[in-house]
Amino acid sequence: MKITDVRVIRFRTHADRWDIGHARLRPAAEVSQTVTCIDTDAGLTGWFFGGGKHGDQDGMSPDEQRLIEGRVRDLLLGVDPFDREAVWKWMWVANLPEVAQSVIDCALWDLAGRAAGQPVYKLMGAARDKVPAYASTYPNIGPPQVYAEHALACRAEGYKAYKIHPHYFWNPDTGLPTKGRPSNIRADIETINLVREAVGPDMVLMYDVWGTYHTIEETIKVGRELERNDFYWFEHPMPEYRVESYRRLCRELSIPILAPEIAAGGVFTRAEWILQGASDMSRMDIRRGGVTGCRKTAVVCEAFGQRCEIHMAGWGNLQVMGATSQDTSEWYEKGLLAPGVDYDAPHPYLERNCDPMDAEGHVALPTAPGLGYEPIWDYIDDNRVPS
Template structure:
Protein backbone atom coordinates (compact mmCIF):
# COMPACT_ATOMS: atom_id res chain seq x y z
CA UNK A 1 0.00 0.00 0.00
CA UNK A 2 1.37 3.42 -1.01
CA UNK A 3 0.28 7.01 -0.41
CA UNK A 4 -1.23 8.30 -3.65
CA UNK A 5 -2.45 11.80 -2.77
CA UNK A 6 -3.10 14.35 -0.03
CA UNK A 7 -6.13 16.63 -0.29
CA UNK A 8 -7.54 19.39 1.89
CA UNK A 9 -11.16 20.52 1.87
CA UNK A 10 -11.92 23.97 3.28
CA UNK A 11 -15.38 25.00 4.42
CA UNK A 12 -17.07 27.67 6.47
CA UNK A 13 -18.74 26.83 9.78
CA UNK A 14 -19.49 28.38 13.18
CA UNK A 15 -18.46 27.52 16.73
CA UNK A 16 -18.84 28.93 20.20
CA UNK A 17 -15.64 30.81 21.09
CA UNK A 18 -14.45 33.18 23.81
CA UNK A 19 -13.04 36.70 23.43
CA UNK A 20 -10.08 36.70 25.82
CA UNK A 21 -9.53 40.42 25.22
CA UNK A 22 -12.89 41.43 26.68
CA UNK A 23 -13.83 38.36 28.79
CA UNK A 24 -17.00 37.57 26.89
CA UNK A 25 -18.43 34.56 25.05
CA UNK A 26 -18.79 34.70 21.28
CA UNK A 27 -21.50 32.21 20.29
CA UNK A 28 -21.75 31.02 16.68
CA UNK A 29 -18.49 32.67 15.60
CA UNK A 30 -17.84 32.24 11.84
CA UNK A 31 -14.63 30.41 11.05
CA UNK A 32 -12.90 28.36 8.40
CA UNK A 33 -12.45 24.64 8.94
CA UNK A 34 -10.42 22.07 7.01
CA UNK A 35 -10.50 18.33 6.50
CA UNK A 36 -7.22 16.77 5.39
CA UNK A 37 -7.28 13.35 3.75
CA UNK A 38 -4.37 11.05 2.95
CA UNK A 39 -5.29 8.73 0.07
CA UNK A 40 -3.71 5.40 -0.88
CA UNK A 41 -3.56 3.24 -4.00
CA UNK A 42 -5.66 0.61 -2.21
CA UNK A 43 -8.51 3.00 -1.42
CA UNK A 44 -7.80 3.23 2.32
CA UNK A 45 -7.91 6.80 3.63
CA UNK A 46 -6.94 8.67 6.76
CA UNK A 47 -8.53 11.94 7.85
CA UNK A 48 -7.78 14.82 10.19
CA UNK A 49 -10.24 17.57 11.07
CA UNK A 50 -8.80 21.00 11.97
CA UNK A 51 -5.19 21.63 12.86
CA UNK A 52 -5.02 25.40 13.22
CA UNK A 53 -5.39 27.52 16.35
CA UNK A 54 -6.61 25.58 19.40
CA UNK A 55 -6.19 22.24 17.67
CA UNK A 56 -9.43 21.05 16.14
CA UNK A 57 -11.30 24.28 16.83
CA UNK A 58 -10.08 25.94 13.61
CA UNK A 59 -8.81 24.77 10.26
CA UNK A 60 -5.37 25.01 8.73
CA UNK A 61 -4.55 28.49 7.48
CA UNK A 62 -3.58 29.11 3.85
CA UNK A 63 0.17 29.07 4.55
CA UNK A 64 -0.03 25.71 6.35
CA UNK A 65 -2.18 24.26 3.58
CA UNK A 66 0.37 25.36 0.98
CA UNK A 67 3.20 23.79 3.00
CA UNK A 68 1.34 20.47 2.97
CA UNK A 69 0.20 20.50 -0.66
CA UNK A 70 3.36 21.98 -2.20
CA UNK A 71 6.11 20.49 -0.03
CA UNK A 72 5.05 17.64 2.26
CA UNK A 73 2.88 15.97 -0.36
CA UNK A 74 5.89 15.53 -2.65
CA UNK A 75 7.77 13.83 0.20
CA UNK A 76 4.98 11.40 1.02
CA UNK A 77 3.40 10.31 -2.28
CA UNK A 78 4.71 6.82 -3.06
CA UNK A 79 5.63 6.06 0.56
CA UNK A 80 4.21 3.35 2.80
CA UNK A 81 1.64 5.07 5.09
CA UNK A 82 2.50 2.61 7.87
CA UNK A 83 6.00 4.09 8.17
CA UNK A 84 4.77 6.77 10.56
CA UNK A 85 7.98 7.05 12.59
CA UNK A 86 10.11 7.47 9.49
CA UNK A 87 7.72 10.08 8.08
CA UNK A 88 7.73 11.98 11.39
CA UNK A 89 11.54 12.03 11.38
CA UNK A 90 11.55 13.35 7.81
CA UNK A 91 9.25 16.19 8.81
CA UNK A 92 11.29 16.91 11.93
CA UNK A 93 14.57 17.12 9.98
CA UNK A 94 12.83 19.32 7.39
CA UNK A 95 11.80 21.76 10.17
CA UNK A 96 8.09 21.33 9.44
CA UNK A 97 6.26 23.24 12.16
CA UNK A 98 4.72 20.99 14.75
CA UNK A 99 1.03 21.68 14.20
CA UNK A 100 1.42 20.81 10.51
CA UNK A 101 3.45 17.67 11.24
CA UNK A 102 0.86 16.64 13.81
CA UNK A 103 -1.96 16.90 11.27
CA UNK A 104 -0.09 14.50 8.98
CA UNK A 105 0.78 12.17 11.86
CA UNK A 106 -2.80 12.00 13.12
CA UNK A 107 -4.13 11.36 9.63
CA UNK A 108 -1.64 8.50 9.24
CA UNK A 109 -2.82 6.99 12.52
CA UNK A 110 -6.43 7.27 11.34
CA UNK A 111 -5.44 5.57 8.09
CA UNK A 112 -3.81 2.72 10.02
CA UNK A 113 -6.94 2.30 12.11
CA UNK A 114 -9.12 2.21 9.01
CA UNK A 115 -6.81 -0.34 7.39
CA UNK A 116 -6.87 -2.59 10.46
CA UNK A 117 -10.57 -1.93 11.10
CA UNK A 118 -9.71 -1.01 14.69
CA UNK A 119 -9.95 2.24 16.70
CA UNK A 120 -6.57 3.91 17.02
CA UNK A 121 -6.46 3.53 20.80
CA UNK A 122 -6.51 -0.25 20.27
CA UNK A 123 -3.55 0.00 17.88
CA UNK A 124 -1.67 1.96 20.55
CA UNK A 125 -2.24 -0.63 23.25
CA UNK A 126 -5.83 -0.20 24.40
CA UNK A 127 -5.00 -0.19 28.11
CA UNK A 128 -7.97 2.02 29.02
CA UNK A 129 -11.57 2.39 27.97
CA UNK A 130 -12.04 5.71 29.75
CA UNK A 131 -9.91 8.66 30.87
CA UNK A 132 -10.24 11.25 33.59
CA UNK A 133 -11.45 14.69 32.51
CA UNK A 134 -10.68 18.09 33.98
CA UNK A 135 -12.10 21.53 33.26
CA UNK A 136 -9.78 24.14 31.78
CA UNK A 137 -10.45 27.85 31.43
CA UNK A 138 -9.61 30.29 28.71
CA UNK A 139 -7.37 33.10 29.97
CA UNK A 140 -9.15 36.23 31.17
CA UNK A 141 -12.55 34.69 31.83
CA UNK A 142 -13.15 37.58 34.22
CA UNK A 143 -12.09 39.01 37.55
CA UNK A 144 -10.84 36.63 40.28
CA UNK A 145 -14.29 35.87 41.71
CA UNK A 146 -15.48 34.74 38.25
CA UNK A 147 -12.82 32.02 38.31
CA UNK A 148 -13.95 30.88 41.75
CA UNK A 149 -17.59 30.70 40.71
CA UNK A 150 -16.69 28.85 37.52
CA UNK A 151 -14.48 26.35 39.34
CA UNK A 152 -17.26 25.52 41.78
CA UNK A 153 -19.73 25.10 38.93
CA UNK A 154 -17.33 22.69 37.16
CA UNK A 155 -16.85 20.70 40.36
CA UNK A 156 -20.62 20.35 40.75
CA UNK A 157 -20.87 19.13 37.14
CA UNK A 158 -18.52 16.26 37.97
CA UNK A 159 -15.10 17.39 36.75
CA UNK A 160 -12.45 15.94 39.05
CA UNK A 161 -9.94 18.77 38.58
CA UNK A 162 -9.74 22.37 37.37
CA UNK A 163 -7.00 24.25 35.51
CA UNK A 164 -6.65 28.01 35.73
CA UNK A 165 -5.34 30.08 32.82
CA UNK A 166 -4.94 33.42 34.59
CA UNK A 167 -4.83 36.98 33.26
CA UNK A 168 -2.56 37.85 30.34
CA UNK A 169 -2.83 40.25 27.40
CA UNK A 170 -5.52 41.74 29.63
CA UNK A 171 -6.02 44.25 32.45
CA UNK A 172 -8.22 42.63 35.14
CA UNK A 173 -8.96 46.02 36.70
CA UNK A 174 -10.42 47.60 33.56
CA UNK A 175 -11.49 44.42 31.75
CA UNK A 176 -9.73 45.51 28.54
CA UNK A 177 -6.92 44.00 26.44
CA UNK A 178 -3.32 45.16 26.81
CA UNK A 179 -0.33 44.80 24.48
CA UNK A 180 2.33 42.23 25.31
CA UNK A 181 2.12 40.21 28.49
CA UNK A 182 2.11 42.58 31.47
CA UNK A 183 2.13 40.59 34.70
CA UNK A 184 -0.99 40.70 36.85
CA UNK A 185 0.50 39.28 40.03
CA UNK A 186 -2.06 40.75 42.40
CA UNK A 187 -5.09 39.50 40.47
CA UNK A 188 -3.53 36.09 39.81
CA UNK A 189 -2.75 35.49 43.47
CA UNK A 190 -6.23 36.60 44.46
CA UNK A 191 -7.65 34.23 41.85
CA UNK A 192 -5.85 31.13 43.10
CA UNK A 193 -6.83 31.83 46.71
CA UNK A 194 -10.51 32.37 45.83
CA UNK A 195 -10.62 29.23 43.68
CA UNK A 196 -9.09 27.08 46.43
CA UNK A 197 -11.54 28.50 48.96
CA UNK A 198 -14.46 27.80 46.62
CA UNK A 199 -13.68 24.15 45.79
CA UNK A 200 -12.29 23.02 49.13
CA UNK A 201 -8.90 21.71 50.31
CA UNK A 202 -8.85 18.33 48.51
CA UNK A 203 -9.95 19.25 44.99
CA UNK A 204 -7.17 18.96 42.37
CA UNK A 205 -6.14 22.32 40.92
CA UNK A 206 -3.72 23.19 38.12
CA UNK A 207 -2.23 26.46 36.94
CA UNK A 208 -1.03 27.49 33.46
CA UNK A 209 0.39 31.03 33.33
CA UNK A 210 1.77 30.49 29.78
CA UNK A 211 5.01 32.36 30.39
CA UNK A 212 3.30 35.56 31.42
CA UNK A 213 5.57 36.55 34.30
CA UNK A 214 8.32 38.96 33.35
CA UNK A 215 10.96 37.99 35.92
CA UNK A 216 12.13 35.06 38.01
CA UNK A 217 11.04 36.95 41.13
CA UNK A 218 7.47 37.25 39.88
CA UNK A 219 7.33 33.56 39.01
CA UNK A 220 8.65 32.62 42.45
CA UNK A 221 6.17 34.95 44.16
CA UNK A 222 3.21 33.24 42.49
CA UNK A 223 4.82 29.82 42.90
CA UNK A 224 5.08 30.27 46.66
CA UNK A 225 1.36 31.04 46.85
CA UNK A 226 0.57 27.98 44.72
CA UNK A 227 2.73 25.90 47.06
CA UNK A 228 0.63 26.99 50.04
CA UNK A 229 -2.62 26.05 48.26
Protein backbone atom coordinates in the same frame (compact mmCIF):
# COMPACT_ATOMS: atom_id res chain seq x y z
CA MET B 1 -0.67 -0.02 -0.60
CA LYS B 2 0.62 3.35 -1.81
CA ILE B 3 -0.33 6.98 -1.19
CA THR B 4 -1.95 8.49 -4.27
CA ASP B 5 -2.94 11.95 -3.06
CA VAL B 6 -2.79 14.38 -0.12
CA ARG B 7 -5.65 16.88 -0.01
CA VAL B 8 -6.81 19.59 2.38
CA ILE B 9 -10.48 20.59 2.47
CA ARG B 10 -11.21 23.98 4.05
CA PHE B 11 -14.73 24.68 5.28
CA ARG B 12 -16.68 27.02 7.54
CA THR B 13 -18.35 25.94 10.75
CA HIS B 14 -19.51 27.56 13.99
CA ALA B 15 -18.71 27.15 17.69
CA ASP B 16 -18.80 29.21 20.87
CA ARG B 17 -15.60 31.13 21.46
CA TRP B 18 -14.37 33.52 24.14
CA ASP B 19 -13.07 36.99 23.31
CA ILE B 20 -10.04 36.98 25.62
CA GLY B 21 -9.24 40.65 24.92
CA HIS B 22 -12.63 41.83 26.20
CA ALA B 23 -13.68 38.94 28.48
CA ARG B 24 -16.93 38.20 26.71
CA LEU B 25 -18.71 35.37 24.93
CA ARG B 26 -18.69 35.10 21.15
CA PRO B 27 -21.64 32.75 20.63
CA ALA B 28 -21.66 30.59 17.49
CA ALA B 29 -18.57 32.33 16.13
CA GLU B 30 -17.52 31.45 12.60
CA VAL B 31 -14.59 29.04 12.61
CA SER B 32 -12.38 28.02 9.69
CA GLN B 33 -11.79 24.27 9.86
CA THR B 34 -9.68 21.96 7.70
CA VAL B 35 -9.65 18.23 7.12
CA THR B 36 -6.46 16.72 5.69
CA CYS B 37 -7.06 13.59 3.60
CA ILE B 38 -4.41 11.01 2.64
CA ASP B 39 -5.72 8.79 -0.16
CA THR B 40 -4.38 5.39 -1.23
CA ASP B 41 -4.62 3.07 -4.20
CA ALA B 42 -6.53 0.60 -2.01
CA GLY B 43 -9.44 3.02 -1.63
CA LEU B 44 -8.63 3.80 2.02
CA THR B 45 -8.30 7.39 3.25
CA GLY B 46 -6.88 8.73 6.50
CA TRP B 47 -8.21 11.98 7.93
CA PHE B 48 -7.15 14.63 10.39
CA PHE B 49 -9.37 17.54 11.38
CA GLY B 50 -7.68 20.73 12.54
CA GLY B 51 -4.13 21.81 13.10
CA GLY B 52 -4.82 25.35 14.33
CA LYS B 53 -4.30 26.93 17.73
CA HIS B 54 -7.24 25.05 19.26
CA GLY B 55 -5.74 21.75 18.16
CA ASP B 56 -8.35 19.84 16.21
CA GLN B 57 -11.09 22.44 16.79
CA ASP B 58 -9.68 24.97 14.28
CA GLY B 59 -8.11 24.55 10.88
CA MET B 60 -4.64 25.21 9.58
CA SER B 61 -3.69 28.54 8.08
CA PRO B 62 -3.80 28.92 4.27
CA ASP B 63 0.03 28.93 4.18
CA GLU B 64 0.14 25.63 6.10
CA GLN B 65 -2.46 24.20 3.73
CA ARG B 66 -0.35 25.16 0.71
CA LEU B 67 2.69 23.52 2.31
CA ILE B 68 0.75 20.28 2.85
CA GLU B 69 -0.60 20.25 -0.72
CA GLY B 70 2.77 21.15 -2.21
CA ARG B 71 6.09 20.10 -0.70
CA VAL B 72 4.63 17.56 1.73
CA ARG B 73 2.42 15.94 -0.92
CA ASP B 74 5.44 15.52 -3.20
CA LEU B 75 7.30 13.79 -0.34
CA LEU B 76 4.48 11.31 0.26
CA LEU B 77 3.24 10.29 -3.20
CA GLY B 78 3.98 6.61 -3.84
CA VAL B 79 4.94 5.90 -0.21
CA ASP B 80 3.51 3.00 1.80
CA PRO B 81 1.19 4.74 4.31
CA PHE B 82 2.10 2.18 7.00
CA ASP B 83 5.72 3.43 6.98
CA ARG B 84 4.84 6.06 9.57
CA GLU B 85 8.16 5.97 11.40
CA ALA B 86 10.12 6.56 8.20
CA VAL B 87 7.79 9.40 7.18
CA TRP B 88 8.04 10.94 10.66
CA LYS B 89 11.84 10.93 10.45
CA TRP B 90 11.85 12.31 6.89
CA MET B 91 9.72 15.26 7.98
CA TRP B 92 12.07 16.06 10.87
CA VAL B 93 15.13 15.83 8.60
CA ALA B 94 13.38 18.08 6.06
CA ASN B 95 12.87 20.63 8.89
CA LEU B 96 9.18 20.96 8.09
CA PRO B 97 7.07 23.05 10.49
CA GLU B 98 5.80 20.98 13.41
CA VAL B 99 2.16 21.58 12.51
CA ALA B 100 2.64 20.05 9.04
CA GLN B 101 4.50 17.06 10.49
CA SER B 102 1.80 16.53 13.06
CA VAL B 103 -1.16 16.73 10.71
CA ILE B 104 0.38 14.15 8.36
CA ASP B 105 1.40 11.78 11.15
CA CYS B 106 -2.08 11.88 12.69
CA ALA B 107 -3.78 11.27 9.34
CA LEU B 108 -1.48 8.28 8.74
CA TRP B 109 -2.41 6.84 12.14
CA ASP B 110 -6.09 7.36 11.33
CA LEU B 111 -5.60 5.49 8.04
CA ALA B 112 -3.84 2.60 9.80
CA GLY B 113 -6.64 2.30 12.33
CA ARG B 114 -9.27 2.28 9.62
CA ALA B 115 -7.34 -0.39 7.72
CA ALA B 116 -7.17 -2.55 10.87
CA GLY B 117 -10.71 -1.77 12.02
CA GLN B 118 -9.33 -0.63 15.40
CA PRO B 119 -9.00 2.65 17.33
CA VAL B 120 -5.49 4.07 17.25
CA TYR B 121 -4.90 3.52 20.96
CA LYS B 122 -5.53 -0.21 20.47
CA LEU B 123 -2.91 -0.30 17.69
CA MET B 124 -0.36 1.29 20.02
CA GLY B 125 -1.30 -1.06 22.84
CA ALA B 126 -4.20 -0.02 25.03
CA ALA B 127 -3.51 0.90 28.66
CA ARG B 128 -7.05 2.03 29.63
CA ASP B 129 -10.43 2.80 28.15
CA LYS B 130 -11.26 6.02 30.01
CA VAL B 131 -9.33 8.99 31.40
CA PRO B 132 -10.09 11.56 34.14
CA ALA B 133 -10.88 15.04 32.80
CA TYR B 134 -10.24 18.50 34.18
CA ALA B 135 -12.01 21.72 33.32
CA SER B 136 -9.57 24.11 31.63
CA THR B 137 -10.54 27.77 31.44
CA TYR B 138 -9.96 30.35 28.80
CA PRO B 139 -7.73 33.17 30.06
CA ASN B 140 -9.48 36.34 31.19
CA ILE B 141 -12.87 34.85 31.99
CA GLY B 142 -13.38 37.77 34.37
CA PRO B 143 -12.14 39.24 37.64
CA PRO B 144 -11.07 36.85 40.43
CA GLN B 145 -14.56 36.19 41.83
CA VAL B 146 -15.75 35.00 38.40
CA TYR B 147 -13.14 32.23 38.49
CA ALA B 148 -14.38 31.10 41.89
CA GLU B 149 -17.98 31.00 40.66
CA HIS B 150 -16.97 29.19 37.48
CA ALA B 151 -14.96 26.59 39.41
CA LEU B 152 -18.03 25.83 41.52
CA ALA B 153 -20.16 25.50 38.38
CA CYS B 154 -17.64 23.08 36.85
CA ARG B 155 -17.59 21.03 40.04
CA ALA B 156 -21.39 20.83 39.89
CA GLU B 157 -21.09 19.44 36.34
CA GLY B 158 -18.95 16.58 37.64
CA TYR B 159 -15.40 17.82 37.13
CA LYS B 160 -12.97 16.64 39.79
CA ALA B 161 -10.24 19.07 38.74
CA TYR B 162 -10.04 22.66 37.48
CA LYS B 163 -7.24 24.60 35.77
CA ILE B 164 -6.94 28.37 35.86
CA HIS B 165 -5.64 30.28 32.88
CA PRO B 166 -5.50 33.64 34.70
CA HIS B 167 -5.30 37.25 33.52
CA TYR B 168 -2.91 38.09 30.70
CA PHE B 169 -2.92 40.70 27.95
CA TRP B 170 -6.03 41.96 29.80
CA ASN B 171 -6.47 44.21 32.82
CA PRO B 172 -8.89 42.67 35.34
CA ASP B 173 -9.46 46.09 36.97
CA THR B 174 -10.45 47.96 33.80
CA GLY B 175 -11.72 45.03 31.76
CA LEU B 176 -9.66 46.21 28.79
CA PRO B 177 -6.93 44.53 26.75
CA THR B 178 -3.34 45.52 27.53
CA LYS B 179 -0.15 45.72 25.50
CA GLY B 180 3.37 45.11 26.67
CA ARG B 181 4.06 43.56 30.06
CA PRO B 182 1.02 41.34 30.76
CA SER B 183 1.55 40.21 34.39
CA ASN B 184 -1.28 40.83 36.86
CA ILE B 185 0.21 39.34 40.03
CA ARG B 186 -2.18 40.90 42.54
CA ALA B 187 -5.32 39.73 40.73
CA ASP B 188 -3.78 36.34 39.98
CA ILE B 189 -2.99 35.70 43.66
CA GLU B 190 -6.50 36.78 44.62
CA THR B 191 -7.89 34.34 42.03
CA ILE B 192 -5.77 31.48 43.39
CA ASN B 193 -7.05 32.05 46.91
CA LEU B 194 -10.71 32.63 46.01
CA VAL B 195 -10.91 29.49 43.87
CA ARG B 196 -9.41 27.28 46.58
CA GLU B 197 -11.69 28.83 49.19
CA ALA B 198 -14.73 28.26 46.96
CA VAL B 199 -14.14 24.60 46.02
CA GLY B 200 -12.59 23.42 49.28
CA PRO B 201 -9.65 21.06 49.80
CA ASP B 202 -10.79 18.08 47.73
CA MET B 203 -10.88 19.48 44.19
CA VAL B 204 -7.62 19.19 42.25
CA LEU B 205 -6.44 22.62 41.05
CA MET B 206 -3.87 23.52 38.39
CA TYR B 207 -2.49 26.85 37.20
CA ASP B 208 -1.20 27.90 33.75
CA VAL B 209 0.00 31.43 33.07
CA TRP B 210 1.22 30.68 29.49
CA GLY B 211 4.72 32.09 29.90
CA THR B 212 3.65 35.61 30.84
CA TYR B 213 5.58 36.06 34.10
CA HIS B 214 8.79 37.83 33.12
CA THR B 215 10.83 37.78 36.33
CA ILE B 216 11.86 34.89 38.52
CA GLU B 217 10.83 36.91 41.61
CA GLU B 218 7.18 37.29 40.62
CA THR B 219 7.07 33.69 39.45
CA ILE B 220 8.33 32.44 42.82
CA LYS B 221 5.91 34.74 44.64
CA VAL B 222 2.93 33.25 42.80
CA GLY B 223 4.40 29.76 43.18
CA ARG B 224 4.45 30.14 46.97
CA GLU B 225 0.75 30.98 46.91
CA LEU B 226 0.07 27.92 44.77
CA GLU B 227 1.99 25.76 47.24
CA ARG B 228 0.09 27.22 50.19
CA ASN B 229 -3.20 26.44 48.45
CA ASP B 230 -2.13 22.90 47.49
CA PHE B 231 -2.29 23.33 43.71
CA TYR B 232 -1.21 20.26 41.74
CA TRP B 233 1.04 21.92 39.15
CA PHE B 234 2.42 25.27 37.97
CA GLU B 235 2.40 25.25 34.17
CA HIS B 236 4.51 27.27 31.72
CA PRO B 237 5.04 30.24 34.05
CA MET B 238 7.87 32.01 32.15
CA PRO B 239 9.07 32.29 28.53
CA GLU B 240 10.48 28.91 27.58
CA TYR B 241 13.74 30.14 26.10
CA ARG B 242 14.90 30.87 29.67
CA VAL B 243 15.88 27.33 30.57
CA GLU B 244 18.18 28.37 33.45
CA SER B 245 15.30 30.29 35.06
CA TYR B 246 13.24 27.10 34.95
CA ARG B 247 16.08 25.14 36.55
CA ARG B 248 16.19 27.66 39.39
CA LEU B 249 12.40 27.59 39.72
CA CYS B 250 12.38 23.79 40.08
CA ARG B 251 14.93 24.12 42.89
CA GLU B 252 13.07 26.94 44.64
CA LEU B 253 9.54 25.54 44.62
CA SER B 254 8.05 22.26 45.80
CA ILE B 255 5.01 22.48 43.49
CA PRO B 256 5.75 20.54 40.27
CA ILE B 257 6.74 22.75 37.34
CA LEU B 258 4.99 21.57 34.15
CA ALA B 259 7.00 22.56 31.06
CA PRO B 260 7.84 23.08 28.28
CA GLU B 261 4.41 23.61 26.77
CA ILE B 262 5.01 25.32 23.44
CA ALA B 263 8.79 25.14 22.91
CA ALA B 264 9.67 23.84 19.46
CA GLY B 265 11.52 20.57 19.07
CA GLY B 266 8.95 18.05 20.24
CA VAL B 267 10.28 14.99 22.03
CA PHE B 268 13.89 16.12 21.59
CA THR B 269 13.35 19.38 23.49
CA ARG B 270 11.39 17.64 26.25
CA ALA B 271 14.18 15.10 26.73
CA GLU B 272 16.71 17.92 27.08
CA TRP B 273 14.57 19.71 29.68
CA ILE B 274 14.35 16.53 31.75
CA LEU B 275 18.14 16.09 31.65
CA GLN B 276 18.65 19.78 32.52
CA GLY B 277 16.34 19.52 35.54
CA ALA B 278 14.26 22.35 34.09
CA SER B 279 10.88 20.70 34.65
CA ASP B 280 9.25 18.28 37.07
CA MET B 281 6.56 17.24 34.58
CA SER B 282 6.65 17.38 30.77
CA ARG B 283 3.97 18.84 28.50
CA MET B 284 3.21 17.47 25.03
CA ASP B 285 0.43 17.24 22.46
CA ILE B 286 -0.12 15.83 18.99
CA ARG B 287 0.37 19.30 17.44
CA ARG B 288 4.11 19.01 18.20
CA GLY B 289 5.06 15.82 16.40
CA GLY B 290 1.80 13.98 15.85
CA VAL B 291 0.68 10.82 17.58
CA THR B 292 4.16 9.37 17.01
CA GLY B 293 6.00 12.27 18.65
CA CYS B 294 3.54 12.49 21.52
CA ARG B 295 3.82 8.76 22.24
CA LYS B 296 7.64 8.92 22.07
CA THR B 297 7.62 11.73 24.63
CA ALA B 298 5.41 9.75 27.01
CA VAL B 299 7.81 6.80 26.80
CA VAL B 300 10.85 9.02 27.49
CA CYS B 301 9.09 10.52 30.50
CA GLU B 302 8.14 7.09 31.80
CA ALA B 303 11.78 6.01 31.57
CA PHE B 304 12.78 8.95 33.79
CA GLY B 305 9.87 8.49 36.21
CA GLN B 306 8.38 11.83 35.18
CA ARG B 307 4.80 12.57 34.19
CA CYS B 308 3.97 13.52 30.60
CA GLU B 309 0.75 15.49 30.90
CA ILE B 310 -1.01 15.78 27.55
CA HIS B 311 -1.80 19.32 26.42
CA MET B 312 -5.19 20.26 24.95
CA ALA B 313 -8.27 18.25 24.14
CA GLY B 314 -8.96 16.33 20.95
CA TRP B 315 -9.14 13.00 19.21
CA GLY B 316 -5.41 12.43 18.75
CA ASN B 317 -4.44 13.43 22.29
CA LEU B 318 -7.14 11.18 23.68
CA GLN B 319 -5.82 8.22 21.66
CA VAL B 320 -2.28 8.74 23.02
CA MET B 321 -3.65 8.85 26.56
CA GLY B 322 -5.49 5.57 25.99
CA ALA B 323 -2.15 3.93 25.18
CA THR B 324 -0.36 5.47 28.19
CA SER B 325 -0.62 4.52 31.85
CA GLN B 326 -2.29 6.97 34.22
CA ASP B 327 0.96 6.91 36.21
CA THR B 328 2.57 8.76 33.28
CA SER B 329 -0.29 10.76 31.68
CA GLU B 330 -2.95 11.40 34.27
CA TRP B 331 -5.34 14.20 33.29
CA TYR B 332 -7.25 14.96 30.07
CA GLU B 333 -7.60 18.69 29.41
CA LYS B 334 -11.22 19.44 28.53
CA GLY B 335 -11.76 22.92 27.20
CA LEU B 336 -11.23 25.73 26.80
CA LEU B 337 -14.17 26.73 29.02
CA ALA B 338 -15.71 30.02 30.15
CA PRO B 339 -19.10 31.17 31.47
CA GLY B 340 -21.65 30.68 28.69
CA VAL B 341 -19.36 28.70 26.39
CA ASP B 342 -21.11 25.47 25.36
CA TYR B 343 -18.03 23.34 24.82
CA ASP B 344 -20.11 20.17 24.52
CA ALA B 345 -22.32 21.47 21.70
CA PRO B 346 -22.18 19.01 18.78
CA HIS B 347 -19.79 19.85 15.96
CA PRO B 348 -22.05 20.01 12.89
CA TYR B 349 -19.44 18.27 10.71
CA LEU B 350 -19.11 15.19 12.96
CA GLU B 351 -21.65 12.58 14.08
CA ARG B 352 -20.40 12.90 17.67
CA ASN B 353 -17.86 14.74 19.80
CA CYS B 354 -14.78 12.93 21.05
CA ASP B 355 -14.97 13.71 24.76
CA PRO B 356 -18.37 13.65 26.52
CA MET B 357 -17.78 13.26 30.26
CA ASP B 358 -19.54 10.70 32.45
CA ALA B 359 -20.95 11.22 35.95
CA GLU B 360 -17.62 10.20 37.53
CA GLY B 361 -15.69 12.89 35.63
CA HIS B 362 -14.13 10.54 33.06
CA VAL B 363 -13.95 10.64 29.25
CA ALA B 364 -14.22 7.30 27.42
CA LEU B 365 -11.82 6.43 24.61
CA PRO B 366 -13.45 6.42 21.14
CA THR B 367 -14.38 2.98 19.85
CA ALA B 368 -14.63 3.79 16.12
CA PRO B 369 -11.65 2.84 13.91
CA GLY B 370 -8.72 5.22 13.51
CA LEU B 371 -8.82 8.43 15.49
CA GLY B 372 -12.57 7.97 15.83
CA TYR B 373 -13.99 10.51 13.37
CA GLU B 374 -17.39 9.95 11.78
CA PRO B 375 -17.57 12.93 9.39
CA ILE B 376 -20.78 14.41 8.01
CA TRP B 377 -19.55 14.96 4.47
CA ASP B 378 -22.72 16.67 3.26
CA TYR B 379 -22.16 19.47 5.79
CA ILE B 380 -18.46 19.73 4.89
CA ASP B 381 -19.21 19.86 1.15
CA ASP B 382 -21.95 22.44 1.63
CA ASN B 383 -19.61 24.74 3.60
CA ARG B 384 -16.40 24.45 1.58
CA VAL B 385 -14.17 27.49 1.22
CA PRO B 386 -12.14 27.81 -2.02
CA SER B 387 -8.43 27.28 -1.38
